[in-house]
Amino acid sequence: MNGFYSSERVRIDLGDERSYHIAIGTGLLAEPAAFEVARAGSAALIVTNTTVAPLYADALARALAGRHSQVARLVLPDGEQYKTWDSLNLVFDALLGGGFDRKTTLYALGGGVVGDMTGFAAACYMRGVPFVQVPTTLLAQVDSSVGGKTAINHPLGKNMIGAFYQPLAVVCDLDLLKTLPARELSAGLAEVIKYGPIADMAFFDWIEANIDALRACDATALAHAVQRSCQLKADVVGQDERESGLRAILNFGHTFGHAIEAGMGYGAWLHGEAVGAGMVMAAELSRELGLVDAAFVQRLTGLIDRAGLPTRGAVIDADDNAGRYLQLMRVDKKAEGGEIRFVVIDGPGRAAVRAAPDALVRQVIDRCCA
Numbered sequence: 001m002n003g004f005y006s007s008e009r010v011r012i013d014l015g016d017e018r019s020y021h022i023a024i025g026t027g028l029l030a031e032p033a034a035f036e037v038a039r040a041g042s043a044a045l046i047v048t049n050t051t052v053a054p055l056y057a058d059a060l061a062r063a064l065a066g067r068h069s070q071v072a073r074l075v076l077p078d079g080e081q082y083k084t085w086d087s088l089n090l091v092f093d094a095l096l097g098g099g100f101d102r103k104t105t106l107y108a109l110g111g112g113v114v115g116d117m118t119g120f121a122a123a124c125y126m127r128g129v130p131f132v133q134v135p136t137t138l139l140a141q142v143d144s145s146v147g148g149k150t151a152i153n154h155p156l157g158k159n160m161i162g163a164f165y166q167p168l169a170v171v172c173d174l175d176l177l178k179t180l181p182a183r184e185l186s187a188g189l190a191e192v193i194k195y196g197p198i199a200d201m202a203f204f205d206w207i208e209a210n211i212d213a214l215r216a217c218d219a220t221a222l223a224h225a226v227q228r229s230c231q232l233k234a235d236v237v238g239q240d241e242r243e244s245g246l247r248a249i250l251n252f253g254h255t256f257g258h259a260i261e262a263g264m265g266y267g268a269w270l271h272g273e274a275v276g277a278g279m280v281m282a283a284e285l286s287r288e289l290g291l292v293d294a295a296f297v298q299r300l301t302g303l304i305d306r307a308g309l310p311t312r313g314a315v316i317d318a319d320d321n322a323g324r325y326l327q328l329m330r331v332d333k334k335a336e337g338g339e340i341r342f343v344v345i346d347g348p349g350r351a352a353v354r355a356a357p358d359a360l361v362r363q364v365i366d367r368c369c370a
């Protein structure tokens, strides 16, 4: 296979026939063999958006042409604010209107927004059709395309309507990251950095040493970041696919981050930016709980800053900022009986899920918000 990094394949082992591979390499979009997992002769629908379609939809359609009887495409509006029922319905309109049957394969060509929505559409259409993730952002390559979480947003909460539904395969072509704006690359680095404090401080050391190369889109550095992130995520998802416990650690920084996204209005802050500031807040909370020291929080904050991400939370309500955070965080999926549960760092490289007194959380929010 041209340009295929055959050594860079990560397996998501779910213990049954739903297990699949993540292919990580260059030139994959031009390589029909990278997509051979889909049922030969079936129809295909590429779901993408107005930004990604002109860049990559033709190349993907060419790669799929020999395998599928028909390759159609649907171009959705671009943006987190369109991760909605309306956009989801556009996918169903295209599928039903085009007479697509239950053997149809959906291809999610885009970042996490397209990936999450396409996956949810695949989970629902005719009670489930196969889909393949072709992530085009760093964030999607290191996190959202892997592990089968699919969703749309609700005005009252982020990713609140969705399903666990695994793709047939994930194809990460690193070449696609060359067109990614710098701000989006930084947003993806938030999810790369996340894996260090929760699971692998040696990887954290490596990110610190290579952050400039990553921001400069150095191919070797990006390949390692994607491969290691996917491996760490695969290890967690393989143990706890449906987040009955361990998988929650992948949400480090997300409880505060989701409140920022919903509180500011979806799209105002990028998901990765909200996670960056959210990780600082979660680390501060960990310090308040006596689990890590100030030097650790400072080190993490320094790396988030060097990644080009915000290290201060947003003010989402001028009158009662902490109160609004608490209100939004109570609808977090990890909350139980109205009690918010936070992913905290329980010593560098180890995460835990804990409740914390409201008064303490308020202090952290007051201290961390601009």
Ligand code: NAD
Pocket (backbone or CB within 6 Å): 049, 051, 052, 055, 078, 079, 080, 083, 110, 111, 112, 113, 114, 116, 136, 137, 138, 139, 140, 143, 144, 145, 146, 147, 148, 149, 150, 159, 176, 177, 178, 179, 180, 181, 184, 187, 188, 271, 272
């Ligand atoms: P995104 O999908 O909005 O993409 C970011 C922007 O980059 C968009 O404008 C997009 O059109 C553009 N873009 C995409 N690929 C490009 C390319 N190669 N070149 C130029 N522009 C390109 O955002 P994202 O950061 O990829 O994903 C964020 C979403 O992922 C959020 O909705 C978040 O909730 C979700 N998410 C899901 C999971 C999961 O496990 N399912 C995990 C993390 C995040």
Ligand code: GLY
Pocket (backbone or CB within 6 Å): 143, 144, 146, 147, 149, 247, 248, 250, 251
């Ligand atoms: N991004 C968090 C998870 O997949 O569980």
